Amino acid sequence: MRRDSERSAPGQQETRAAAAPSAAAEPLAGRYRRVRQATLALAAPLGAEDLMVQSMPDASPGKWHLAHTTWFFEQFVLMRDAAYRPRDPAWLVLFNSYYQTVGPMHARPRRGLLSRPSLEEVLDYRRRVDDAMDALLAHAGDPALAGLVELGLQHEQQHQELLLTDIKHALWCNPLQPAYAARAAAAGAPPAATPMRFVAGREGVAEIGHAGAGFAFDNETPRHRQLLRPHAIASRPVTNAEYRAFVDDGGYRDPALWLSDGWAVVQAEQWRHPLYWQDDLAGEFTLAGVRELDPQAPVCHLSYFEADAFARWAGARLPTEAEWEASAAALPVQGNLLESGVLHPRAAAGATGLQQFYGDIWEWTASPYVSYPGFRPLPGALGEYNGKFMNGQWVLRGGSCATPRTHIRASYRNFFPPQARWQFAGLRLAQDR
Structure with a gap:
């Protein structure tokens, strides 16, 4: 994925290529909660100090990933309603990645300097936006809205991978080279490779x-x-x-x-x-x-x-x-x-x-x-x-x-x-x- 430490890739009216949700058998509201919770689960082994580290300009702090994926839903879904008020207008700048047409953004190589807002505030931001999205999706029947939400979820899944690759680089840069999770890479004896043909x-x-x-x-x-x-x-x-x-x-x-x-x-x-x-x-x-x-x-x-x-x-x-x-x-x-x-x-x-x-x-x-x-x-x-x-x-x-x-x-x-x-x-x- 590239999506800007962000990584890779999008779609129907506002999301033309997203003709339908990717998990059609799963209600969109349930899929929304599942994907959002998966991001928090990936961040759970990390402390506030880990989640603030930016080890190189191509990577982003974990805290920024948590906030930016939330910003995406606020910016492109919730703010379609003129009555919606963002959590903090300044955060629309801090957590914009590269969308020049929606406004200015904080410089990507300097994301690791964002000690404020705190991790607790970012997690509260996620809860507030999730609550607003839950209320919206409870009555959603608009295919264009469904396409936008699915795009946001696919975007978040890109950042789930980025959160892991970025923290891997940060932990490797630490002289202690600590583990993200001891169980990772230890799922039983590795099998022998088959011959290449x-x-x-x-x-x-x-x-x-x-x-x-x-x-x-x-x-x-x-x-x-x-x-x-x-x-x-x-x-x-x-x-x-x-x-x-x-x-x-x-x-x-x-x-x-x-x-x-x-x-x-x-x-x-x-x-x-x-x-x-x-x-x-x-x-x-x-x-x-x-x-x-x-x-x-x-x-x-x-x-x-x-x-x-x-x-x-x-x-x-x-x-x-x-x-x-x-x-x-x-x-x-x-x-x-x-x-x-x-x-x-x-x-x-x-x-x-x-x-x-x-x-x-x-x-x-x-x-x-x-x-x-x-x-x-x-x-x-x-x-x-x-x-x-x-x-x-x-x-x-x-x-x-x-x-x-x-x-x-x-x-x-x-x-x-x-x-x-x-x-x-x-x-x-x-x-x-």
Whole structure:
């Protein structure tokens, strides 16, 4: 997700791409409460000090995530009623992310300086807005309103993942490298990875993009035809052991493997291995603290530059997002996602065929983040959600171990700049045929 440390992606009148709630069998009021409570549950292991830390400009404090997701409902849903009065007009500035058309915003790199409002005040803000939303949803029958609320819930699910990735970076920066939750990354003995093999991908004209009922962000539309050339895609993602071989072979010292901008970053930042790996290459920092590196688990916390360099070293390439989607579309959305509670990638096991397309790691693709043919952003301020970021970023697919299950689908397009490493991002290989 990108959504501004915020992350990724939107839709019918005000939410055109959100033609229907994504969990149609669940009443919207119940889904609203469930998603909002899930955010509080993710923040529960953290103290006020943890929730104020901003370890880098690309990350945001947990307290800001709690407030910004609440601001979204206040700004775009509740304030449609002219009689509604915001909790504090100054907070409309503090917790705006990048919506220039609704007013000014506090500078993103300085969010960690917001010691006030306090955590208690932010939690009270959430309660007040939730109470107002409960009253609104109790009598809601407007499809446009339902689409707006669903967009807000999908937005909040993006921030649930960001809350975890951002606090992981902050805790890693702490010399004590404390755990977020000791149970994370410790859900039983890891299985052995299955051998990687290449599976022939679909050829010819394929339809790509969101289709049918259910929620989708605007950047997943319109559905369109795309020509797929002969290719094969790896049965599973690249593992830590496979990536370790790249490191041991001098991959970070060979400029011939790297894009020019990537090599410049490697030199400037002195990268020698994936983010969170220990220098001895035997351990890594996880949300459960430092743990032994599982050689068979998918490698993660890679930049696009690292994924691309590894693929070149391996004599392969990254799949395009159309190739990835054509392979994933027939697979069920299941895997090591947020609800598993593991909060770390795990090895694929016990199955043949294509594996781990959903969960574990976001997978870098070879596709720049640009609009689909015929794309139209949402009308009004919500048009800023995705379209204006279609520059200088690359597409990731599939979700991670921190992505909620109801938030991911085959057509979902995540996007980040090529040097970003703090997300649960790895790679799957592809080959031309």
